[in-house]
Amino acid sequence: MGRVSVKNVSRTFSKKEDKSEMQALENINFDVEDGEFICILGPSGCGKTTLLRIVAGLETQTSGEITLNGVPITGPDPKRGMVFQQYSLFPWRTVIDNITFGLEMQGMGKGEARKQVEKYLDLVGLKQFRNSYPHELSGGMQQRAAIARALANEPEVLLMDEPFGALDAQTRNVLQDELLKIWEQKHVTFLFVTHSVDEAVFLSDRIVVMTSRPGRVKEIIKVELPRPRNRTSPEANRLRDRILKLLEHERFTR
Amino acid sequence: MNLRLIKTIREKGIELISLVCVIVLWQFTAEWIVKNKLYLPSFYDVVHSLLAIIESGVIVTDLMTSLLHFGIGIIAAFFVGIPLGIIMGWFKEASEAIDPIIEILRPIPPLAWIPFAMVWFGLTHQAAGFVVFVGMIFPIIINTYTGFKNVPRVHVDAAKVLGCTQSVKLIRYIALPSALPSIIAGIRIAMGVGWMCLVAAEMFGVSRGGLGYSLWLNFHLHRMDFVLLYMLLLGFLGLVIDRAFRYYVDTKLLRWKAGIVV
Numbered sequence: 001m002g003r004v005s006v007k008n009v010s011r012t013f014s015k016k017e018d019k020s021e022m023q024a025l026e027n028i029n030f031d032v033e034d035g036e037f038i039c040i041l042g043p044s045g046c047g048k049t050t051l052l053r054i055v056a057g058l059e060t061q062t063s064g065e066i067t068l069n070g071v072p073i074t075g076p077d078p079k080r081g082m083v084f085q086q087y088s089l090f091p092w093r094t095v096i097d098n099i100t101f102g103l104e105m106q107g108m109g110k111g112e113a114r115k116q117v118e119k120y121l122d123l124v125g126l127k128q129f130r131n132s133y134p135h136e137l138s139g140g141m142q143q144r145a146a147i148a149r150a151l152a153n154e155p156e157v158l159l160m161d162e163p164f165g166a167l168d169a170q171t172r173n174v175l176q177d178e179l180l181k182i183w184e185q186k187h188v189t190f191l192f193v194t195h196s197v198d199e200a201v202f203l204s205d206r207i208v209v210m211t212s213r214p215g216r217v218k219e220i221i222k223v224e225l226p227r228p229r230n231r232t233s234p235e236a237n238r239l240r241d242r243i244l245k246l247l248e249h250e251r252f253t254r
Numbered sequence: 255m256n257l258r259l260i261k262t263i264r265e266k267g268i269e270l271i272s273l274v275c276v277i278v279l280w281q282f283t284a285e286w287i288v289k290n291k292l293y294l295p296s297f298y299d300v301v302h303s304l305l306a307i308i309e310s311g312v313i314v315t316d317l318m319t320s321l322l323h324f325g326i327g328i329i330a331a332f333f334v335g336i337p338l339g340i341i342m343g344w345f346k347e348a349s350e351a352i353d354p355i356i357e358i359l360r361p362i363p364p365l366a367w368i369p370f371a372m373v374w375f376g377l378t379h380q381a382a383g384f385v386v387f388v389g390m391i392f393p394i395i396i397n398t399y400t401g402f403k404n405v406p407r408v409h410v411d412a413a414k415v416l417g418c419t420q421s422v423k424l425i426r427y428i429a430l431p432s433a434l435p436s437i438i439a440g441i442r443i444a445m446g447v448g449w450m451c452l453v454a455a456e457m458f459g460v461s462r463g464g465l466g467y468s469l470w471l472n473f474h475l476h477r478m479d480f481v482l483l484y485m486l487l488l489g490f491l492g493l494v495i496d497r498a499f500r501y502y503v504d505t506k507l508l509r510w511k512a513g514i515v516v
Contacts, residue, residue, distance in 0.1 A: 078415070090428070101413070
Protein backbone atom coordinates (compact mmCIF):
# COMPACT_ATOMS: atom_id res chain seq x y z
CA MET A 1 0.00 0.00 0.00
CA GLY A 2 1.36 3.39 -0.95
CA ARG A 3 -1.25 6.12 -0.81
CA VAL A 4 0.35 9.54 -0.56
CA SER A 5 -1.63 12.61 0.32
CA VAL A 6 -0.19 16.11 0.15
CA LYS A 7 -2.25 18.67 2.05
CA ASN A 8 -1.65 22.44 2.01
CA VAL A 9 2.10 22.04 1.96
CA SER A 10 4.17 25.21 1.92
CA ARG A 11 7.89 25.66 2.31
CA THR A 12 9.72 28.90 2.93
CA PHE A 13 13.48 29.22 2.99
CA SER A 14 14.88 32.04 5.06
CA LYS A 15 18.28 33.39 4.16
CA LYS A 16 20.53 34.09 7.07
CA GLU A 17 22.45 36.98 5.53
CA ASP A 18 19.69 39.49 4.94
CA LYS A 19 16.79 37.83 6.74
CA SER A 20 14.83 37.75 3.49
CA GLU A 21 12.50 34.89 2.81
CA MET A 22 12.05 32.85 -0.29
CA GLN A 23 8.92 30.88 -0.78
CA ALA A 24 9.65 27.68 -2.63
CA LEU A 25 6.29 25.94 -2.33
CA GLU A 26 2.88 27.44 -1.76
CA ASN A 27 -0.13 25.48 -0.69
CA ILE A 28 0.42 22.25 -2.59
CA ASN A 29 -2.46 19.80 -2.63
CA PHE A 30 -2.81 16.48 -4.38
CA ASP A 31 -3.46 12.84 -3.67
CA VAL A 32 -1.69 9.84 -5.11
CA GLU A 33 -3.48 6.54 -5.36
CA ASP A 34 -1.84 3.30 -4.43
CA GLY A 35 0.23 1.97 -7.32
CA GLU A 36 -0.17 5.11 -9.36
CA PHE A 37 2.59 6.62 -11.50
CA ILE A 38 2.68 10.37 -10.94
CA CYS A 39 5.01 12.81 -12.63
CA ILE A 40 5.68 16.20 -11.13
CA LEU A 41 6.52 18.56 -13.94
CA GLY A 42 7.54 22.17 -13.78
CA PRO A 43 10.05 24.79 -14.84
CA SER A 44 13.43 24.64 -13.17
CA GLY A 45 13.54 26.23 -9.76
CA CYS A 46 9.84 25.65 -9.11
CA GLY A 47 10.48 23.61 -5.99
CA LYS A 48 9.61 20.19 -7.36
CA THR A 49 12.78 18.67 -5.91
CA THR A 50 12.05 20.34 -2.58
CA LEU A 51 8.59 18.79 -2.61
CA LEU A 52 10.05 15.37 -3.29
CA ARG A 53 12.64 15.78 -0.54
CA ILE A 54 9.86 16.64 1.89
CA VAL A 55 8.01 13.47 0.91
CA ALA A 56 11.26 11.56 1.44
CA GLY A 57 11.60 13.09 4.89
CA LEU A 58 14.92 14.75 4.06
CA GLU A 59 13.41 18.19 4.51
CA THR A 60 10.49 19.55 6.45
CA GLN A 61 7.61 21.65 5.25
CA THR A 62 6.91 25.02 6.84
CA SER A 63 3.21 24.23 7.04
CA GLY A 64 0.81 21.57 5.88
CA GLU A 65 1.04 17.82 6.04
CA ILE A 66 2.05 14.86 3.93
CA THR A 67 0.76 11.43 4.84
CA LEU A 68 1.59 7.96 3.64
CA ASN A 69 -1.43 5.68 4.12
CA GLY A 70 -2.82 8.22 6.56
CA VAL A 71 0.33 8.39 8.71
CA PRO A 72 2.14 11.77 8.72
CA ILE A 73 5.69 11.77 7.38
CA THR A 74 8.23 13.01 9.89
CA GLY A 75 11.57 11.70 8.67
CA PRO A 76 13.30 9.35 6.24
CA ASP A 77 12.01 5.80 6.16
CA PRO A 78 12.92 2.75 4.08
CA LYS A 79 9.25 2.54 3.08
CA ARG A 80 9.91 5.52 0.86
CA GLY A 81 12.77 4.77 -1.48
CA MET A 82 14.48 7.47 -3.45
CA VAL A 83 16.60 7.69 -6.58
CA PHE A 84 18.60 10.88 -7.03
CA GLN A 85 19.52 12.93 -10.04
CA GLN A 86 23.22 12.82 -9.22
CA TYR A 87 24.99 9.50 -9.14
CA SER A 88 24.42 8.43 -5.59
CA LEU A 89 25.90 4.95 -5.42
CA PHE A 90 28.46 4.58 -2.65
CA PRO A 91 31.73 4.45 -4.60
CA TRP A 92 33.47 2.32 -1.95
CA ARG A 93 30.92 -0.47 -2.27
CA THR A 94 30.52 -2.85 -5.18
CA VAL A 95 27.23 -2.92 -7.07
CA ILE A 96 25.87 -5.82 -5.03
CA ASP A 97 26.96 -4.29 -1.75
CA ASN A 98 25.27 -1.05 -2.70
CA ILE A 99 22.05 -2.91 -3.28
CA THR A 100 22.29 -4.80 0.01
CA PHE A 101 22.97 -1.60 1.97
CA GLY A 102 19.35 -1.03 2.98
CA LEU A 103 18.87 -4.59 4.17
CA GLU A 104 22.14 -4.50 6.10
CA MET A 105 20.93 -1.34 7.85
CA GLN A 106 17.86 -3.26 8.92
CA GLY A 107 20.14 -5.77 10.59
CA MET A 108 20.28 -8.50 7.96
CA GLY A 109 23.58 -10.35 7.56
CA LYS A 110 25.60 -9.73 4.43
CA GLY A 111 25.29 -13.24 3.04
CA GLU A 112 21.55 -13.39 3.54
CA ALA A 113 21.11 -9.90 2.09
CA ARG A 114 23.09 -10.84 -1.01
CA LYS A 115 20.79 -13.77 -1.64
CA GLN A 116 17.76 -11.56 -1.19
CA VAL A 117 18.80 -8.87 -3.65
CA GLU A 118 19.76 -11.25 -6.43
CA LYS A 119 16.35 -10.79 -8.05
CA TYR A 120 16.72 -7.02 -8.15
CA LEU A 121 20.14 -7.31 -9.70
CA ASP A 122 18.49 -9.47 -12.34
CA LEU A 123 15.57 -7.09 -12.72
CA VAL A 124 17.83 -4.21 -13.71
CA GLY A 125 20.07 -6.43 -15.82
CA LEU A 126 23.31 -5.95 -13.90
CA LYS A 127 24.03 -9.57 -13.01
CA GLN A 128 27.48 -9.69 -14.55
CA PHE A 129 28.43 -6.39 -12.93
CA ARG A 130 27.63 -7.46 -9.39
CA ASN A 131 31.23 -7.16 -8.22
CA SER A 132 32.11 -4.01 -10.14
CA TYR A 133 32.69 -0.72 -8.43
CA PRO A 134 30.48 2.22 -9.45
CA HIS A 135 33.26 4.03 -11.29
CA GLU A 136 33.50 1.07 -13.64
CA LEU A 137 29.87 1.49 -14.74
CA SER A 138 28.32 3.84 -17.28
CA GLY A 139 25.89 6.51 -16.11
CA GLY A 140 22.88 4.47 -17.19
CA MET A 141 24.10 1.38 -15.36
CA GLN A 142 24.74 3.42 -12.22
CA GLN A 143 21.17 4.69 -12.23
CA ARG A 144 19.91 1.15 -12.80
CA ALA A 145 21.86 0.00 -9.77
CA ALA A 146 20.46 2.93 -7.80
CA ILE A 147 16.94 1.84 -8.74
CA ALA A 148 17.70 -1.72 -7.65
CA ARG A 149 19.12 -0.39 -4.38
CA ALA A 150 15.92 1.55 -3.71
CA LEU A 151 13.75 -1.45 -4.65
CA ALA A 152 15.65 -3.85 -2.40
CA ASN A 153 14.05 -2.26 0.64
CA GLU A 154 10.66 -3.14 -0.88
CA PRO A 155 9.34 0.39 -0.53
CA GLU A 156 5.70 1.35 -0.87
CA VAL A 157 6.59 4.56 -2.65
CA LEU A 158 9.49 5.21 -4.96
CA LEU A 159 10.55 8.84 -5.23
CA MET A 160 12.57 9.71 -8.28
CA ASP A 161 14.27 13.06 -8.63
CA GLU A 162 15.03 13.46 -12.34
CA PRO A 163 16.92 10.15 -12.25
CA PHE A 164 17.56 10.15 -15.98
CA GLY A 165 18.40 13.84 -16.21
CA ALA A 166 22.12 13.29 -16.68
CA LEU A 167 21.79 10.53 -19.26
CA ASP A 168 21.88 10.75 -23.04
CA ALA A 169 18.57 10.66 -24.91
CA GLN A 170 18.77 7.06 -26.06
CA THR A 171 19.79 5.60 -22.72
CA ARG A 172 17.04 7.66 -21.20
CA ASN A 173 14.42 6.08 -23.49
CA VAL A 174 15.66 2.59 -22.72
CA LEU A 175 15.55 3.24 -18.99
CA GLN A 176 12.06 4.69 -19.21
CA ASP A 177 10.90 1.46 -20.83
CA GLU A 178 12.61 -0.60 -18.17
CA LEU A 179 11.19 1.52 -15.40
CA LEU A 180 7.67 0.93 -16.68
CA LYS A 181 8.32 -2.80 -16.74
CA ILE A 182 9.48 -2.66 -13.14
CA TRP A 183 6.42 -0.61 -12.22
CA GLU A 184 4.16 -3.23 -13.79
CA GLN A 185 5.90 -6.08 -11.97
CA LYS A 186 6.20 -4.48 -8.55
CA HIS A 187 3.29 -2.96 -6.80
CA VAL A 188 4.87 0.38 -6.05
CA THR A 189 3.61 3.96 -6.16
CA PHE A 190 5.86 6.23 -8.21
CA LEU A 191 6.46 9.92 -7.68
CA PHE A 192 8.69 11.02 -10.49
CA VAL A 193 10.05 14.55 -10.77
CA THR A 194 11.07 15.70 -14.22
CA HIS A 195 11.38 18.79 -16.35
CA SER A 196 10.91 16.81 -19.53
CA VAL A 197 7.39 16.93 -20.98
CA ASP A 198 8.14 13.89 -23.16
CA GLU A 199 9.19 11.86 -20.17
CA ALA A 200 6.10 12.84 -18.19
CA VAL A 201 3.72 12.01 -21.04
CA PHE A 202 5.37 8.67 -21.73
CA LEU A 203 5.49 7.50 -18.14
CA SER A 204 2.69 8.79 -15.99
CA ASP A 205 -0.91 8.13 -15.13
CA ARG A 206 -1.27 11.72 -14.06
CA ILE A 207 0.96 14.75 -14.40
CA VAL A 208 1.12 17.40 -11.71
CA VAL A 209 2.11 20.58 -13.54
CA MET A 210 3.63 23.20 -11.28
CA THR A 211 4.01 26.94 -11.64
CA SER A 212 7.34 28.66 -11.40
CA ARG A 213 8.43 30.05 -8.06
CA PRO A 214 6.70 29.97 -5.70
CA GLY A 215 5.68 26.49 -6.78
CA ARG A 216 1.95 25.88 -6.86
CA VAL A 217 -0.06 23.19 -8.54
CA LYS A 218 -1.12 24.68 -11.84
CA GLU A 219 -3.03 21.76 -13.18
CA ILE A 220 -3.27 18.02 -12.74
CA ILE A 221 -3.53 16.30 -16.09
CA LYS A 222 -4.75 12.76 -16.47
CA VAL A 223 -2.88 10.90 -19.18
CA GLU A 224 -5.35 8.55 -20.79
CA LEU A 225 -3.12 7.09 -23.45
CA PRO A 226 -3.25 3.29 -23.54
CA ARG A 227 -0.14 1.39 -22.49
CA PRO A 228 2.27 0.39 -23.96
CA ARG A 229 2.53 3.91 -25.21
CA ASN A 230 3.80 5.15 -28.49
CA ARG A 231 6.07 8.15 -28.03
CA THR A 232 5.06 9.75 -31.32
CA SER A 233 1.37 8.98 -31.62
CA PRO A 234 -0.88 11.94 -32.52
CA GLU A 235 -2.60 11.72 -29.13
CA ALA A 236 0.71 11.90 -27.30
CA ASN A 237 1.72 14.84 -29.43
CA ARG A 238 -1.51 16.66 -28.73
CA LEU A 239 -1.03 16.19 -25.01
CA ARG A 240 2.57 17.31 -25.21
CA ASP A 241 1.47 20.37 -27.09
CA ARG A 242 -1.09 21.19 -24.44
CA ILE A 243 1.39 20.85 -21.59
CA LEU A 244 4.07 22.83 -23.38
CA LYS A 245 1.56 25.65 -23.87
CA LEU A 246 0.76 25.52 -20.18
CA LEU A 247 4.42 25.86 -19.29
CA GLU A 248 4.96 28.56 -21.87
CA HIS A 249 2.03 30.51 -20.50
CA GLU A 250 3.68 30.18 -17.12
CA ARG A 251 6.85 31.71 -18.49
CA PHE A 252 5.18 34.69 -20.09
CA THR A 253 2.90 35.60 -17.24
CA ARG A 254 5.85 36.23 -14.99
CA MET B 255 64.19 -18.17 -13.87
CA ASN B 256 66.77 -16.95 -16.33
CA LEU B 257 64.10 -15.41 -18.51
CA ARG B 258 62.63 -13.57 -15.57
CA LEU B 259 66.01 -12.21 -14.62
CA ILE B 260 66.54 -10.93 -18.13
CA LYS B 261 63.08 -9.37 -18.11
CA THR B 262 63.74 -7.58 -14.83
CA ILE B 263 67.05 -6.31 -16.10
CA ARG B 264 65.40 -5.06 -19.25
CA GLU B 265 62.63 -3.33 -17.35
CA LYS B 266 64.77 -1.84 -14.64
CA GLY B 267 67.90 -1.55 -16.79
CA ILE B 268 68.09 2.22 -16.92
CA GLU B 269 67.41 2.64 -13.22
CA LEU B 270 70.07 0.06 -12.40
CA ILE B 271 72.68 1.64 -14.64
CA SER B 272 71.96 5.06 -13.20
CA LEU B 273 72.36 3.76 -9.66
CA VAL B 274 75.61 1.99 -10.45
CA CYS B 275 76.96 5.11 -12.16
CA VAL B 276 76.27 7.25 -9.09
CA ILE B 277 77.98 4.75 -6.80
CA VAL B 278 81.02 4.54 -9.08
CA LEU B 279 81.19 8.34 -9.28
CA TRP B 280 80.89 8.61 -5.51
CA GLN B 281 83.59 6.04 -4.88
CA PHE B 282 85.87 7.74 -7.41
CA THR B 283 85.31 11.24 -5.98
CA ALA B 284 85.91 10.12 -2.42
CA GLU B 285 88.91 7.99 -3.21
CA TRP B 286 90.76 10.17 -5.75
CA ILE B 287 89.55 13.75 -5.40
CA VAL B 288 88.47 14.43 -1.82
CA LYS B 289 90.82 11.92 -0.27
CA ASN B 290 89.51 12.71 3.21
CA LYS B 291 87.27 10.32 5.11
CA LEU B 292 85.93 13.13 7.27
CA TYR B 293 84.60 15.19 4.36
CA LEU B 294 83.36 12.37 2.20
CA PRO B 295 83.55 8.72 3.19
CA SER B 296 83.62 6.45 0.17
CA PHE B 297 81.05 3.83 -0.80
CA TYR B 298 83.46 1.16 0.32
CA ASP B 299 83.82 2.80 3.76
CA VAL B 300 80.06 2.89 4.18
CA VAL B 301 79.66 -0.75 3.21
CA HIS B 302 82.41 -1.58 5.65
CA SER B 303 80.61 0.30 8.43
CA LEU B 304 77.41 -1.49 7.54
CA LEU B 305 79.08 -4.85 7.92
CA ALA B 306 80.50 -3.71 11.24
CA ILE B 307 77.16 -2.76 12.76
CA ILE B 308 75.52 -5.88 11.36
CA GLU B 309 78.22 -7.97 12.96
CA SER B 310 77.93 -6.25 16.32
CA GLY B 311 74.15 -6.32 16.15
CA VAL B 312 73.87 -2.58 16.80
CA ILE B 313 71.83 -2.17 13.64
CA VAL B 314 69.05 -4.36 15.04
CA THR B 315 68.75 -2.49 18.35
CA ASP B 316 68.92 0.86 16.57
CA LEU B 317 66.25 -0.12 14.05
CA MET B 318 64.03 -1.58 16.72
CA THR B 319 64.39 1.44 18.98
CA SER B 320 63.58 3.86 16.19
CA LEU B 321 60.63 1.80 15.06
CA LEU B 322 59.40 1.69 18.64
CA HIS B 323 59.56 5.48 18.92
CA PHE B 324 57.83 5.83 15.58
CA GLY B 325 55.22 3.27 16.53
CA ILE B 326 54.39 5.00 19.81
CA GLY B 327 53.97 8.29 17.97
CA ILE B 328 51.89 6.96 15.11
CA ILE B 329 49.56 4.93 17.29
CA ALA B 330 48.98 7.84 19.66
CA ALA B 331 48.40 10.18 16.72
CA PHE B 332 45.88 7.72 15.25
CA PHE B 333 43.93 7.33 18.44
CA VAL B 334 43.79 11.03 19.16
CA GLY B 335 43.82 12.56 15.69
CA ILE B 336 41.26 10.49 13.82
CA PRO B 337 38.48 10.67 16.45
CA LEU B 338 39.12 14.38 16.93
CA GLY B 339 38.96 15.00 13.19
CA ILE B 340 35.77 12.95 12.96
CA ILE B 341 34.06 14.85 15.76
CA MET B 342 35.14 18.18 14.29
CA GLY B 343 33.99 17.23 10.83
CA TRP B 344 30.62 15.90 11.92
CA PHE B 345 29.55 18.30 14.65
CA LYS B 346 29.82 21.98 13.78
CA GLU B 347 29.97 23.08 17.42
CA ALA B 348 32.90 20.78 18.12
CA SER B 349 34.85 22.23 15.23
CA GLU B 350 34.10 25.74 16.44
CA ALA B 351 35.33 24.85 19.91
CA ILE B 352 38.44 22.91 18.93
CA ASP B 353 39.56 24.80 15.85
CA PRO B 354 41.07 27.89 17.60
CA ILE B 355 43.10 25.65 19.92
CA ILE B 356 44.48 23.72 16.98
CA GLU B 357 45.26 26.89 15.07
CA ILE B 358 47.32 28.15 18.01
CA LEU B 359 49.19 24.90 18.61
CA ARG B 360 49.74 23.90 14.99
CA PRO B 361 52.30 26.55 13.95
CA ILE B 362 54.59 25.56 16.84
CA PRO B 363 57.34 23.45 15.25
CA PRO B 364 57.15 19.97 16.76
CA LEU B 365 60.81 20.11 17.75
CA ALA B 366 60.04 23.02 20.07
CA TRP B 367 58.21 20.48 22.19
CA ILE B 368 61.38 18.53 22.90
CA PRO B 369 62.15 20.24 26.24
CA PHE B 370 58.66 19.49 27.52
CA ALA B 371 58.85 15.97 26.20
CA MET B 372 61.95 15.45 28.34
CA VAL B 373 60.42 17.13 31.39
CA TRP B 374 57.17 15.23 31.16
CA PHE B 375 58.43 11.81 30.19
CA GLY B 376 62.11 11.87 31.14
CA LEU B 377 64.67 10.36 28.80
CA THR B 378 62.39 7.54 27.72
CA HIS B 379 60.99 5.99 24.58
CA GLN B 380 57.70 7.69 25.35
CA ALA B 381 59.39 11.08 25.20
CA ALA B 382 60.71 10.41 21.69
CA GLY B 383 57.31 8.98 20.76
CA PHE B 384 55.67 12.16 22.01
CA VAL B 385 57.71 14.33 19.67
CA VAL B 386 56.76 12.08 16.77
CA PHE B 387 53.14 12.31 17.92
CA VAL B 388 53.21 16.10 17.91
CA GLY B 389 54.58 16.07 14.38
CA MET B 390 51.97 13.62 13.14
CA ILE B 391 48.81 14.74 14.88
CA PHE B 392 47.99 17.90 12.95
CA PRO B 393 48.08 16.58 9.39
CA ILE B 394 45.94 13.67 10.57
CA ILE B 395 43.37 15.87 12.33
CA ILE B 396 43.13 18.33 9.47
CA ASN B 397 42.83 15.75 6.73
CA THR B 398 40.27 13.72 8.66
CA TYR B 399 38.32 16.90 9.27
CA THR B 400 38.49 17.93 5.61
CA GLY B 401 37.47 14.47 4.49
CA PHE B 402 34.44 14.52 6.74
CA LYS B 403 33.44 18.00 5.65
CA ASN B 404 33.56 16.95 2.01
CA VAL B 405 31.32 13.91 2.30
CA PRO B 406 28.92 14.39 -0.63
CA ARG B 407 25.47 15.28 0.63
CA VAL B 408 23.84 12.93 -1.84
CA HIS B 409 25.55 9.96 -0.17
CA VAL B 410 24.28 10.99 3.23
CA ASP B 411 20.78 11.55 1.83
CA ALA B 412 20.85 8.22 0.02
CA ALA B 413 21.89 6.45 3.22
CA LYS B 414 19.13 8.15 5.18
CA VAL B 415 16.37 7.09 2.80
CA LEU B 416 17.78 3.56 2.89
CA GLY B 417 17.25 3.44 6.62
CA CYS B 418 20.62 4.58 7.96
CA THR B 419 19.62 7.56 10.07
CA GLN B 420 21.64 7.50 13.31
CA SER B 421 24.76 9.65 13.46
CA VAL B 422 26.92 6.75 14.60
CA LYS B 423 25.84 4.58 11.68
CA LEU B 424 26.16 7.43 9.18
CA ILE B 425 29.72 8.04 10.37
CA ARG B 426 30.61 4.37 10.32
CA TYR B 427 29.05 3.41 6.98
CA ILE B 428 29.11 6.62 4.94
CA ALA B 429 31.35 9.38 6.22
CA LEU B 430 34.33 7.25 7.22
CA PRO B 431 34.69 5.34 3.93
CA SER B 432 34.00 8.49 1.99
CA ALA B 433 36.67 10.40 3.92
CA LEU B 434 39.18 7.56 3.83
CA PRO B 435 41.22 8.80 0.84
CA SER B 436 41.67 12.15 2.56
CA ILE B 437 42.55 10.53 5.89
CA ILE B 438 45.12 8.34 4.20
CA ALA B 439 46.66 11.32 2.41
CA GLY B 440 46.94 12.93 5.86
CA ILE B 441 48.62 9.86 7.31
CA ARG B 442 51.19 9.85 4.52
CA ILE B 443 52.03 13.50 5.10
CA ALA B 444 52.14 12.82 8.84
CA MET B 445 54.52 9.91 8.38
CA GLY B 446 56.95 12.14 6.53
CA VAL B 447 56.83 14.78 9.24
CA GLY B 448 56.94 12.17 12.00
CA TRP B 449 60.04 10.58 10.53
CA MET B 450 61.89 13.90 10.64
CA CYS B 451 60.75 14.52 14.20
CA LEU B 452 61.92 11.07 15.18
CA VAL B 453 65.46 11.69 14.02
CA ALA B 454 65.61 15.13 15.61
CA ALA B 455 64.26 13.85 18.91
CA GLU B 456 66.78 11.04 18.98
CA MET B 457 69.61 13.39 18.07
CA PHE B 458 68.65 15.61 20.95
CA GLY B 459 69.12 12.60 23.15
CA VAL B 460 65.46 12.44 24.18
CA SER B 461 65.99 8.74 24.53
CA ARG B 462 69.09 6.56 24.47
CA GLY B 463 69.34 4.60 21.27
CA GLY B 464 67.80 4.75 17.84
CA LEU B 465 69.10 5.58 14.40
CA GLY B 466 69.14 9.33 15.02
CA TYR B 467 70.90 8.85 18.34
CA SER B 468 73.60 6.68 16.81
CA LEU B 469 74.02 9.13 13.96
CA TRP B 470 74.72 11.95 16.40
CA LEU B 471 76.93 9.77 18.59
CA ASN B 472 79.08 8.81 15.62
CA PHE B 473 79.31 12.45 14.60
CA HIS B 474 80.84 13.22 17.99
CA LEU B 475 83.23 10.34 17.47
CA HIS B 476 84.14 11.84 14.05
CA ARG B 477 83.15 8.60 12.37
CA MET B 478 81.59 10.21 9.31
CA ASP B 479 81.35 6.92 7.44
CA PHE B 480 78.92 5.74 10.14
CA VAL B 481 77.06 9.06 10.00
CA LEU B 482 76.57 8.64 6.28
CA LEU B 483 75.52 5.04 6.78
CA TYR B 484 72.86 6.05 9.30
CA MET B 485 71.66 8.78 6.98
CA LEU B 486 71.21 6.23 4.22
CA LEU B 487 69.51 3.82 6.60
CA LEU B 488 67.06 6.52 7.67
CA GLY B 489 66.22 7.35 4.09
CA PHE B 490 65.88 3.73 3.13
CA LEU B 491 63.67 2.85 6.09
CA GLY B 492 61.46 5.87 5.45
CA LEU B 493 61.08 4.76 1.87
CA VAL B 494 60.22 1.20 2.86
CA ILE B 495 57.60 2.34 5.37
CA ASP B 496 55.96 4.64 2.83
CA ARG B 497 55.97 1.98 0.11
CA ALA B 498 54.54 -0.66 2.41
CA PHE B 499 51.82 1.71 3.52
CA ARG B 500 50.95 2.66 -0.04
CA TYR B 501 50.87 -0.95 -1.14
CA TYR B 502 48.51 -1.82 1.69
CA VAL B 503 46.29 1.16 0.96
CA ASP B 504 46.10 0.65 -2.80
CA THR B 505 45.41 -3.05 -2.67
CA LYS B 506 43.22 -3.23 0.41
CA LEU B 507 41.67 0.04 1.49
CA LEU B 508 41.20 2.05 -1.67
CA ARG B 509 40.64 -0.58 -4.29
CA TRP B 510 37.38 1.18 -5.17
CA LYS B 511 39.32 4.24 -6.25
CA ALA B 512 41.42 2.37 -8.79
CA GLY B 513 41.22 4.08 -12.13
CA ILE B 514 40.11 7.37 -10.67
CA VAL B 515 42.69 10.06 -11.18
CA VAL B 516 43.10 11.93 -7.93
